[in-house]
Amino acid sequence: MGTGVSVNLAHCGEILIGVPTILWVGPYRMYYHSHEPNEPAHVHVDRDDQSAKFWLVPVGLARNLGFSAVELGRVHRLVAENRDYLLEKWNERFPS
Secondary structure, eight states: OTTSSOBOGGGOEEEETTEEEEEEETTEEEEOOTTOTTSOSEEEEEETTEEEEEEETTEEEEEEESOOHHHHHHHHHHHHHTHHHHHHHHHHHSOO
16 A cells, blocks of 8 residues: 555444445545445545545546545545455455
8 A cells, every 4th residue: 555645454343333444544434335235346435524435446436425626536546546455355245
């Protein structure tokens, strides 16, 4: 994860039942919902009251709720830089 961004794996875990956190990168929480296995691999990213959903193959924006264009670009980069890890965790949770 060579972004120079602080990655805090100590906070990874389940904050809400059924909503496991995959990764914290700075203020961004990356997670998936346990009830979405029939969709292509994706990750949700939240910061405060802002949220976005990104497909992982290929990395692309599915929806944005509140991030500015500049911050959304930053989040997109973080998802892309951590895609392999995020995809590995998706496949562990939803084996094909």
